[in-house]
Amino acid sequence: MRPTDDLREEHRAVKLMLKILDSICKDIEAGRDVKQEHLEKLIELMKIFVDKCHHTKEEAYLFPEMKKAGIPGAEELISSLLQEHKRGREHVSRIEEAVSGQEWDRADSAMVKNSRAYIQLLTLHIEKEDNELFPRADAYLTPGIQKELLESFEIIENEEIGAGKHEEFHMLLHDLKDIYLKP
Ligand SMILES: [Fe+2]
Numbered sequence: 001m002r003p004t005d006d007l008r009e010e011h012r013a014v015k016l017m018l019k020i021l022d023s024i025c026k027d028i029e030a031g032r033d034v035k036q037e038h039l040e041k042l043i044e045l046m047k048i049f050v051d052k053c054h055h056t057k058e059e060a061y062l063f064p065e066m067k068k069a070g071i072p073g074a075e076e077l078i079s080s081l082l083q084e085h086k087r088g089r090e091h092v093s094r095i096e097e098a099v100s101g102q103e104w105d106r107a108d109s110a111m112v113k114n115s116r117a118y119i120q121l122l123t124l125h126i127e128k129e130d131n132e133l134f135p136r137a138d139a140y141l142t143p144g145i146q147k148e149l150l151e152s153f154e155i156i157e158n159e160e161i162g163a164g165k166h167e168e169f170h171m172l173l174h175d176l177k178d179i180y181l182k183p
């Protein structure tokens, strides 16, 4: 397994989370029932799984190694990706504000607006990483560096989010999928 395989797998979970969020926005717009508790759980996913785990793997380990390796085009690409992580965090904090203030239950709420912007931002961001960044990492990073990256990723999972938490997040996504993504 390559470090980018681990990140691509997490991207699939993030994309599922974005689909659930999109469906929740549609429910809010249509006046259908959405539970505050489910929004709080989604926010935890955005903050812990997406930002603390996934983005930290990229920002603290993958990006610096790619810069160090002097990969053509990597510098500009990485600086745009870092900007996108930052904008994502801003959307999440506005979503959190709206949810904790219980001001999300309207079609024009800050929760719906920022969720839509977050979905659009992360969808393009993931495409950019999958198609432009990861192929460069696979081609240019040495097997030794790739092995070290995987070891660092494992440490992040255990130390930053805690053993077993990953599984818990996947189960949560599965449950929310059954509720909000009707076949
Ligand atoms: Fe990223």
Ligand SMILES: [Fe+2]
Residues within 6 Å of the ligand: 007, 011, 054, 058, 126, 129
């Ligand atoms: Fe990513």
